[in-house]
Amino acid sequence: MSQIRPIRPTRHAFTLIELLVVIAIIAVLIALLLPAVQSAREAARRTQCTNNLKQLGLGCFNFESANGYFPQGPHDGHPQAVTSSGAPDPNGFNYDEVSPAYGGTTCCNAWHPDGWNQFFKILPYAEQQAVYNLANFSVLPYNGGQNVNGDLDVSRVAIPYHSCPTRRAPQRYGTDPLTAISKNDYAGCAGFFTGQFIDCDFGVADPGRFIPPAPNGATPNSDERSTINQANTGGRKGAIAWSGRGVKRKLADISDGTSNSILIGEKGLPPDRHAGEGGDNERWNNAGWDEDVIRWHFVPQPDRQAPNGTGACATPPTPGGASIWRRTFGSSHPGGANMLLCDGSVRFFKFTVDPGTFRKLAVVDDGEPISSDAY
Numbered sequence: 001m002s003q004i005r006p007i008r009p010t011r012h013a014f015t016l017i018e019l020l021v022v023i024a025i026i027a028v029l030i031a032l033l034l035p036a037v038q039s040a041r042e043a044a045r046r047t048q049c050t051n052n053l054k055q056l057g058l059g060c061f062n063f064e065s066a067n068g069y070f071p072q073g074p075h076d077g078h079p080q081a082v083t084s085s086g087a088p089d090p091n092g093f094n095y096d097e098v099s100p101a102y103g104g105t106t107c108c109n110a111w112h113p114d115g116w117n118q119f120f121k122i123l124p125y126a127e128q129q130a131v132y133n134l135a136n137f138s139v140l141p142y143n144g145g146q147n148v149n150g151d152l153d154v155s156r157v158a159i160p161y162h163s164c165p166t167r168r169a170p171q172r173y174g175t176d177p178l179t180a181i182s183k184n185d186y187a188g189c190a191g192f193f194t195g196q197f198i199d200c201d202f203g204v205a206d207p208g209r210f211i212p213p214a215p216n217g218a219t220p221n222s223d224e225r226s227t228i229n230q231a232n233t234g235g236r237k238g239a240i241a242w243s244g245r246g247v248k249r250k251l252a253d254i255s256d257g258t259s260n261s262i263l264i265g266e267k268g269l270p271p272d273r274h275a276g277e278g279g280d281n282e283r284w285n286n287a288g289w290d291e292d293v294i295r296w297h298f299v300p301q302p303d304r305q306a307p308n309g310t311g312a313c314a315t316p317p318t319p320g321g322a323s324i325w326r327r328t329f330g331s332s333h334p335g336g337a338n339m340l341l342c343d344g345s346v347r348f349f350k351f352t353v354d355p356g357t358f359r360k361l362a363v364v365d366d367g368e369p370i371s372s373d374a375y
Contacts, residue, residue, distance in 0.1 A: 042166065042333070042334065045164075045165040045166040045333075046166065046333055046338070046348075048164075048165050049164040049165065049166060049266070049331075049333070049338050050338055050346045050348075051161075052161040052162070052163070052164065052186070053186065053264060053265075053266075053338055053339075053340040053346045054340070054344075054346055055126060055161040056119070056122070056126070056161065056186060056264055056340060057263065057264070057340045057344045057346070058125070058126060058344075059071075059122030059123070059125045059126030060118070060122055060125075060263060060264070060340075061344055062122070062125035062126070063121060063122050063125045064251065066125065068248075068250065069248035069249055069250045069251075070118075070239060070240070070248075070249045070250070070251075070263070070342075071118040071121040071122050071240075072118065072121065072240075072241060072243035072247070072248060072249070073117060073118055073188055073190065073231065073240040073241055073242055073243055073289065073293075073294060074110055074115055074116055074117035074118070074242075074243065074286070074287065074288055074289050074290070074293065074294075075095075075110055075115045075242055075243045075244035075288065075289055076105070076106045076107045076108060076109060076110060076115070076225065076244070076288035076289055077091070077092035077093055077094070077095075077106035077107075077110065077111050077115075077141075077143070077244075078092050078093065078110060078111040078112050078114075078115055078141035079093050079095075079244055079245065079246075080093075080141055081093050081106075081111055081141050081142065081143070082140050082141060082142050083142055083143075084140070084142050084144060084145075086140060089142065089143070091106065091143070092106055092111055092141065092142075092143060093106060093244070094106045095225075095227075095244050095245070096227060097222075097223070097225060097226045097227055098226070098227060098228075099194065099195075099220045099221070099222040099226055099228060100207075100220040100221065100222070101226070102202060102221065102222065102223050102226075103202050103223050103225075105225045105226075106225075107225060107288055107289075107290075108282070108287070108288050108290065109146065109151075109282070109283075109286045109287060109288045110286055110288060111141040111142055111143055111145055111146070112137070112139070112140075112141035112145065112149060113135040113136070113137050113149055113150065113151075113286075114137065115141075115243065115244075115286075115288075116135070116154075116285050116286045117188070117285060117286070117287065117293045117294075118188050118240050118264075118293070119159075119162070119184060119186075119284065119285065119293060120132070120135070120154065120285040120286070126161075128159060131154060131157050131159070132154075134150045134153040134154045134157075135149065135150040135151075135153075135154055136148060136149045136150040137149075146286070151283065151285070151286050152179065152181070152283075154283075154285045154286075155181040155182065155283035155284060155285050155286065156172060156179075156180065156181055156182065157182065158170035158171060158172055158182035159182070159184075159284070162182070162183070162184040162185060162186065162284060163183075163184075163185055164185040164186075164266060164331065164332065164333075166331065166332040166333050167185055167269065167271075167274075167303070167331070167332040168185070168274060170182065173274075173275035181283050181284070182284055183274070183275060183280055183284055183292075184267075184284040184292070184293060185266060185267060185269070186264050186265065186266060186267060187264065187265060187266075187267040187291075187292075187293050187294055187295040187329065188238070188239070188240030188263070188264055188293060188294050188295075189238050189239050189240055189261075189262040189263060189264065189265060189295065189296070189297075189329075189339075189362050190229070190230075190231040190238035190240055190241070190242075190294045190295070190296050191231045191233075191236050191237050191238030191239075191296065191297060191362055191363045191364065192218075192233075192235075192236035192238075192296065192297045192359065192362065192363050192366075193222075193224075193229050193296035193297060193298065193327055194218045194219070194220070194221075194222045194226070194228050194229060195207075195211065195218075195219070195220070195221045195222040195223065195226075195229070196209065196210040196211050196221055196327070197210050197211070197212070197217075197296075197298040197326075197327050197328050198210050198307055198312065198313075198324050198325065198326050198327065198328070199223065199278070199324060199325040199327070200310045200312065200313030200324050201310065201313060202223070207219075207220070207221035208221070209313070212298070212355060215356065215359070216297075216298075216355040216356055216359050224289060224290065224291065224294065224325075224327070225289055229296070230242035230244075230289065231247075232247050234365065235363070235365060235366050235367070236363055236365075236366070237249070237253065237363065237364050237365045238296070238362065238363065238364065239254065239261055239262065239263045239264075239342055239364050240263070240264070240294065242289050244289075249364075251342075253364065253365065254342050254364040254365070255364065255365045255367065256360070256363070256364055256365060256366060256367065256368075256370075258341065258342035258343035259341055259342075259343045259345065260341075260360070260361060260370050261341060261342040261361065261362075261363075261364040262339050262340070262341060262342070262361050262362050263340045263341060263342045264339070264340040265295065265300070265329040265337060265338065265339040265340065266300075266329060266330065266331040266333075266337040266338050266339070267279060267280075267291075267295050267326075267328075267329060267330065268295075268300065268301050268303060268306050268326050268328045268329055268330025268331070268337075269303055269326070269330070270303050270304070270306055270307075270308040271303055271304060271332070272308060273308055273309075273323070276323060277323050277324065277325075277326065278291060278323045278324055278325035278326065279291035279292055279325060279326045279327075280292060281323070291325050291326055291327055295327055295328060295329045296327050296328075296362065297358065297359040297362035297363060298327060298328040298329075298355075298358075299328070299351070299353060299355050299358050300328060300329040300330045300331065300336065300337040300349060300351055300353070300358070301328050301329075301330040301351065302330060302331070302332075302334075302351050303330055303331060303332045304332070306326070306328070306330055307324065307326075308320060308321075309321030309322060309323065309324060310322045310323070310324055312324065330351075333348075335348075335350055335351065336348050336349050336350040336351055336353075337349055337351070339361075341361075342364070347375070349375060350375075353375055354374060354375075357370060357374040357375050358375075361375070
């Protein structure tokens with residue numbers, strides 16, 4: 001007796017339209033999820049940047065507790081500069097420049113480790129004693145001593161908390177591994193600056209450009225080593241001061257209040273100018289009193305929108321060009337930049353912050369009130 005086999009139902013494949021619909025749905029889901037993933041990643045990077053500044057703050061406050069003052073900023077040459085034979089060398093301590101004189105003082109690095117910058121000075125207080133020990137303090141302060149005073153050895157070390165992860169990872173720049181050096185994404189706050197917020201051509205052409213109107217800017221155009229821009233002029237002082245004549249910034253000097261004064265912040269740097277711009281071309285430990293490690297009161301700028309070369313100085317402005325010297329804080333974060341205040345806290349300042357408010361925060365002794373809801 002024959003058995004009747006059941007008929008199996010026919011299985012149809014997806015039609016082309018159905019596949020396209022599924023692909024479209026997946027694409028929409030990815031488009032919806034991608035910004036959230038990117039936002040989460042940026043939040044993590046910004047948190048790491050905040051932690052970097054807190055680490056720098058810890059080093060600064062440990063230094064202050066041990067010495068009674070904040071770490072001094074850098075100077076160029078040396079107040080007791082000598083030749084290689086030991087004779088006094090006046091070229092090493094030409095420190096007096098009165099505006100409108102421009103660019104005539106000693107530069108562009110310190111001739112002895114005791115003139116290196118605030119980031120070097122705090123190394124023993126921020127778990128980097130071994131790097132600090134690479135410096136040779138026993139050599140004479142002469143031009144050329146950088147070859148024997150440990151300058152290169154220190155600059156070759158990429159300090160982890162010197163790099164904002166939104167901008168770049170800790171790394172060294174240069175094709176020769178023996179001389180490749182690392183950089184720093186942070187800068188000390190030197191208060192109020194007289195002159196341009198970017199220097200395209202050493203102040204020669206159109207010296208009135210890039211100077212905000214008073215009270216958030218001032219003339220005559222002056223360079224960073226001009227006496228008035230060394231963070232030591234009353235009513236315009238910065239938390240990090242030029243050290244060529246021994247100025248030491250104590251907590252008592254911060255008369256505006258430590259919670260209303262910036263100590264260190266993220267420095268502005270366009271993405272195509274890493275290790276090449278005037279504010280990122282020197283050794284992280286010894287650039288002298290320079291935009292590599294010092295910035296002033298101007299409103300922070302987003303890296304991708306900031307002028308990225310001397311083309312910005314042309315009429316009309318054009319993209320790119322040769323290197324400029326940038327005196328603004330800034331960052332690669334969306335919306336703003338992190339700043340370490342003199343009370344140890346870290347605040348995120350929007351790029352839209354009021355220029356007057358930021359100026360007051362950058363100066364430690366202007367005596368001007370700041371509303372608690374101003375930033």
